[in-house]
Amino acid sequence: MTSHIVEIDDLSFGYKNKLLHKGINMVFPRGKVVAIMGGSGSGKTTLLRLIGGQIKPTKGEVRVNGEVVHQQDRNGMFKLRRQMGMLFQHGALFTDLSVFDNVAFPIRELTGLPESMIRDLVLMKLNAVGLRGAHTLMPPELSGGMARRVALARAIALDPSIIMYDEPFAGLDPISMGVICDLIRSLNDALGATSIIVSHDVKETFQIADYVYFVANGEVAAEGSPHDLIQSTLPFVHQFVHGEKDGPVPFHYTAPDYQQELMQRG
Amino acid sequence: MDRSTIDLWVGVLVALGVAAFFALATKVGNLTASKLGETYTVTADFENIGGLKPRAPVKSAGVVVGRVDRIDFDTKQYEAVVSIKIDQRYAFPKDTFANIYTAGLLGEQYVGLEAGGDDELLKNGDKITQTQDAVVLEKMISQFLYNKASESNSDNKPTELKPEAPAAKSTELGDVPF
Amino acid sequence: MANILSQIIRGLRKVGHRVGDQIWRLGAGARLFFLTLTYSTECFRRPRLIVREMYFTGVMSLIIILVSAFFVGMVLALQGYNTLQKYGSSESIGVLVALALVRELGPVITALLFAGRAGTAMTAEIGLMKATEQLSAMEMMAVNPISRVIAPRFWAGVLSMPLLACLFSMVGVLGGHLVAVAQIGVDVGAFWSQMQANVEFVDVTNMLIKSLVFGVACTMIALFEGYDAPPTAEGVSHATTRTVVISALSVLGLDFILTSFMMV
Structure with a gap:
């Protein structure tokens, strides 16, 4: 058994002739919080879906616990996903189920546990995210931050060894952001899990991540610990970390010469 | 939504539906009559x-x-x-x-x-x-017309042929064309 | 000249694209149908899932079905009486109302109302579940959304439709009875006996067959449109509209086909 729980090896993925990823290599060591950062549309979320086996790579492979994800049959995929928990961007809570039933959902569906034990488990998980008192509420009654926490409780309901976060900080107020931030770190350490965070919020991510990959143009543009990356002199990383308008990521979408195009139309 | 409420209502739906089916079969249709x-x-x-x-x-x-x-x-x-x-x-x-x-x-x-x-x-x-036999309406009508015709002009030759044609036709079809 | 030609070619290309698109959708719909059938074992082991969905499809459509049926029956009786009395056979009104309801209006109108009430709700619900990544979340929890979300709704729809059609026809007949007997004054005995003499048991079973087929069609269309909807607010609203349009057309088309087979 390798020390890396997830390995991405020369991974390419794309639709038709436009490749989103061109030969990505990443490793995710056990017990660490690893972040994947990059601009919008750089294929970060797609990477998570590739790890989860929801889509198949065009080339290369993703290995989880040494097993190639896209070669699994239904049963193998089932086993792999049992070890994963995923927090979706907007929580993806089931709107017709209460908070309690949402957290209980994976336990009920995948285990044959008796209802009394499910109750204890659910309340435990909800307590971990500080929402035990809200277990009777319905998802529409929750604030954005609370919904995210309930979804987090659901993601860890079956004690996964890999927890994936898709933009966990997007659209939250600063307080909720801080809460989620703390939860990700503390849950990771408490469960002994490996966390993969996809985000573009530099400040929060750098606070909790052990290691960060920067993705740009379908490739890993930079990698390292947050400390190294802040001091990085790579132009792209510098632009991203400091939020500058123009740089290697251009302000303008690729276009023909401005003057020439204006003349043509006229 | 409460579980037992759902059960109750679905039960009502099924009971009503099945009752309606039997009502249709026996009261509206002639299931019993044909048995x-x-x-x-x-x-x-x-x-x-x-x-x-x-x-x-x-x-x-x-x-x-x-x-x-x-x-x-x-x-x-x-x-x-x-x-x-x-x-x-x-x-x-x-x-x-x-x-x-x-x-x-x-x-x-x-x-x-x-x-x-x-x-x-x-x-x-x-x-x-x-x-x-069944009374074929067509036959009756043609007979009636033939009688009328023979009453009014009994010396008319073609009337001899008239009853043959419709009569033959009606037995052939054997059905009232309604 | 070349301009016109290129326009024609562009037009043809558009038509070809449309046709290709529709055929693709038909295939995708058929695929979902077969997947639903193959993944149905799970929801048969847990009938609670189907019961729950029957509440949302069947019971929720009950009011609209019953009220419409009552009015349809009453209107049929009024219109029928108007014409029948000219031929002096106003006691055949029961036959007219019952045959019209059992053979055609019962299953067809039920299916149309079902598509409007339950079908759109299903499309919107599934479309929203997709747009808010609930289906993806389920997949990531190693739960198959087709067996957990699609299949129970499918069977709930398929089971609800014949029940609703029976209710529609029966309530329609009662509505007709109210107008014919209480308002117009047709003899009660003649009303029912004429009806019984002319409505065959086959008509009732044919009604069940029709409504079962409509149930499969309407539910599957609603589910497919939701499952296939682009995950945006606009996509879901378009899908909901399409559910109604496609359901209505398929119900009427299927009705013609089924009727022509049943008449043989």
């Missing part, structure tokens, strides 16, 4: 059955006593052979008379039985010998 008990089968030959169809009612004195089971064609006699299923409860004498009647002017055709006076009763597989 005869033990039956015995007799046959009757007709030269012309008009528009009689299988499952048509068999009545005696207006009471449904059976149903037409099947209708065959006898290629030797060139006659229709109508098989009738009669409820075991109703016994008819051997010399019972079978007619084909029409319910109303344009209604469905049915078989009417008129009991005779014989002591012996009809048994399974027996044949009713005394029958009367």
Whole structure:
């Protein structure tokens, strides 16, 4: 058994002739919080879906616990996903189920546990995210931050060894952001899990991540610990970390010469 | 939504639906009416059955006593052979008379039985010998017209041919074209 | 000249694209149908899932079905009486109402109302579940969304439709009875006996067959449109509209086909 729980090896993925990823290599060591950062549309979320086996790579492979994800049959995929928990961007809570039933959902569906034990488990998980008192509420009654926490409780309901976060900080107020931030770190350490965070919020991510990959143009543009990356002199990383308008990521979408195009139309 | 409320309402839906189905089958449709008990089968030959169809009612004195089971064609006699299923409860004498009647002017055709006076009763597989054909409306009308025509100008030659044509036609079709 | 030609070619290309698109959708719909059938074992082991969905499809459509049926029956009786009395056979009104309801209006109108009430709700619900990544979340929890979300709704729809059609026809007949007997004054005995003499049991079973087929069609269309909807607010609203349009057309088309087979 390798020390890396997830390995991405020369991974390419794309639709038709436009490749989103061109030969990505990443490793995710056990017990660490690893972040994947990059601009919008750089294929970060797609990477998570590739790890989860929801889509198949065009080339290369993703290995989880040494097993190639896209070669699994239904049963193998089932086993792999049992070890994963995923927090979706907007929580993806089931709107017709209460908070309690949402957290209980994976336990009920995948285990044959008796209802009394499910109750204890659910309340435990909800307590971990500080929402035990809200277990009777319905998802529409929750604030954005609370919904995210309930979804987090659901993601860890079956004690996964890999927890994936898709933009966990997007659209939250600063307080909720801080809460989620703390939860990700503390849950990771408490469960002994490996966390993969996809985000573009530099400040929060750098606070909790052990290691960060920067993705740009379908490739890993930079990698390292947050400390190294802040001091990085790579132009792209510098632009991203400091939020500058123009740089290697251009302000303008690729276009023909401005003057020439204006003349043509006229 | 409470579990037991859902169960209750779905139960109501199913119960109502099934009740409606049975009501449709028995009250609206003729599931019970078409169900005869033990039956015995007799046959009757007709030269012309008009528009009689299988499952048509068999009545005696207006009471449904059976149903037409099947209708065959006898290629030797060139006659229709109508098989009738009669409820075991109703016994008819051997010399019972079978007619084909029409319910109303344009209604469905049915078989009417008129009991005779014989002591012996009809048994399974027996044949009713005394029958009367369906009244074909077309035939009646043409006959009526022919009579009228012969009354008004009795020396007209072509009228001789007239009754032949429609009569032949009506037996050929054997049905009222309505 | 070349301009016109290029326009024609562009037009043809558009038509071809449309046709290709529709055929693709038909295939995708058929695929979902077969997947639903193959993944149905799960929801048969847990009938609670189906019961729950029957509440949302069947029970929720109950009011609209019953009220419409009552009015349809009453209107049929009024219109029928108007014409029948000219021929002096106003007691055949029961036959007219019952045959019209059992053979055609019962299953067809039920299916149309079902598509409008339950079908759109299903499309919107599934479309939103997709748009808010609930289906993806389920997949990531190693729960198959087809067996957990699609299949129970499918069977709930298929089971609800015949029940609703029976209710529609029966309530329609009662509505007709109310107008014919209480308002117009047709003899009660004649009303029912004429009806019983002319409505066959086959008509009732044919009604069940029709409504079962409509149930499969309407539910599957609603589910497919939701499952296939682009995960945006606009996509879901378009899908909901399409559910109604496609359901209505398929119900009427299927009705013609089924009726022509049943008449033989």
